[in-house]
Amino acid sequence: MAKSNERKHRILVLGGGPGGYEAALAGAQLGADVTLVERAGVGGAAVLTDVVPSKSLIATAGAVQAVRDSGKLGVQAFVPGAHGKPVRPEIAVNLAAVNKRLLAMAGAQSVDMLRSLEDAGVRVVQGEGRLDGHSAVLVSTATGGTDFDRIEADTIVIAVGASPRELDTAKPDGERILTWKQLYNLPAIPEHLVVVGSGVTGAEFANAYRTLGSEVTLVSSREQVLPGEDPDAAAVIEREFARLGMHVMSKSRASTVERTENGVLVTLEDGRTVEGSHCLMAVGSIPNTHGLGLEEAGVQVSDSGHIKVNKVARTNVPSIYAAGDCTDFFPLASVASMQGRTAIMHALGDFVRPIDLRNVSANVFTYPEIATVGWTEHSLADATDVAKAVSHTVPLSLNPRAKMIGFTDGFVKLFAWEASGTVIGGVIVAHRASELIFSLSLAVEHRLTVDQVAAAFTVYPSMTGAITDAARALHRH
Ligand SMILES: Cc1cc2nc3c(=O)[nH]c(=O)nc-3n(C[C@H](O)[C@H](O)[C@H](O)COP(=O)(O)OP(=O)(O)OC[C@H]3O[C@@H](n4cnc5c(N)ncnc54)[C@H](O)[C@@H]3O)c2cc1C
């Protein structure tokens, strides 16, 4: 903490998403003089267009799915039809109301976060920032607009996020050909949504819109959807997509997407075509680092434009740190926040723990969800100089709680070093897996052994029972 006659450490944060927000709060907490420059709204893309709206839409899809699934538990809904014959009521989703709800929620969360920053003493400047050397930022009204401020700082944290990647041959028009940021203007459920890209974004939206009532075609460039995920988990999701009646076109790349009179025409590289009413482009993101003055400031970026940072979020320029999707770390809100906080702790000489990407937990919000932490099947297969690992999978069809509540599609898979029994990773495919993975995150972070995990009590009956079952199965004499 600075004494009253000392000049405070000046921190300038560029971008108010999870990375920048957390950096600014940490700086204020440690007594620094903090300014945050944000061009759109505090909370960033995470709150305004990406995580919050998408997970709220998915919550609505989950409610629809729960009503549909309730039949399995003996719940029936009938209304009297013609001649008193009972008929099943249809589920109707009012997308305009859903979108209104989620955009209002995102806006309110952004305002709450702005207030928290201001209450903490952070100065928030609305404008577009770019570096002016390695210890100042120029702020303008917009890209190419009028500069109205120049702010000097001892430490700069760049947390400018990323934007949807656009293909020249499939330009989004905001009406029929859409990025995920433009989905929330849809007045009604699209009749037939063609989703291009089967990464996490594509899979989550394809699942949600299918459940909400759209016909959905998923154009997937790979053999299996969700190529970055555990192959057994991706297989469960593919089965679920098939059960939902989604058309998944594997090993198919879209080459062009065009408007037709009433919809869209997607042409694949092999010449096949798919017609739909709308197309969602989910082909990845590009970092918002162009035109930021990084090169002039001497900051190293990768070929893809991501800022290179170390485990304490520092770039090669000592006064400049970077956090979140604009860096070469994992593009997750949780990682962005951790990097933002770590950057400030390091810059101000506080206790800092380098970020270990190996321990990050993540979740794909499909139905069922896929939650992961630590080493995966892919990373173990790619690593050459590591000890031998073992794994055990418990299908949820064997778990009493899963059977009772009717969610048996999924499993718990645990990875451990064979010699020591240390838990090194896990995959949970289950309803609300995101809420179950934390116990495995603790085990991985604190290097618990399978026997230590197995020794903890779980509630009977519970889904977490499958975690201790898997740990018990990995016991070595
Ligand atoms: C559809 C979708 C769903 C997702 N769901 C999840 C999820 O469930 N969980 C999860 O952990 N992650 C999720 N992610 C990833 C998550 O959104 C990102 O990892 C997160 O937003 C990164 O935070 P950030 O701070 O780096 O950037 P952002 O949230 O992108 O914020 C960057 C901010 O910087 C501002 N900015 C940019 N350039 C400038 C400039 N020159 N001057 C001033 N301000 C500027 C922007 O306006 C923006 O507000 C999802 C991503 C997508 C696309």
Ligand SMILES: NC(=O)c1ccc[n+]([C@@H]2O[C@H](COP(=O)([O-])OP(=O)(O)OC[C@H]3O[C@@H](n4cnc5c(N)ncnc54)[C@H](O)[C@@H]3O)[C@@H](O)[C@H]2O)c1
């Ligand atoms: N639940 C979450 O936490 C969540 C949700 C969404 C995104 N994210 C984050 O965002 C990251 C990026 O995910 P993403 O899905 O947006 O991008 P991605 O880059 O992971 O996936 C894009 C996919 O599109 C495919 N593709 C590219 N061009 C294509 C074409 N012409 N035709 C067909 N397919 C094509 C690529 O092969 C790739 O599989 C994730 O790794 C994750 O970290 C997280």
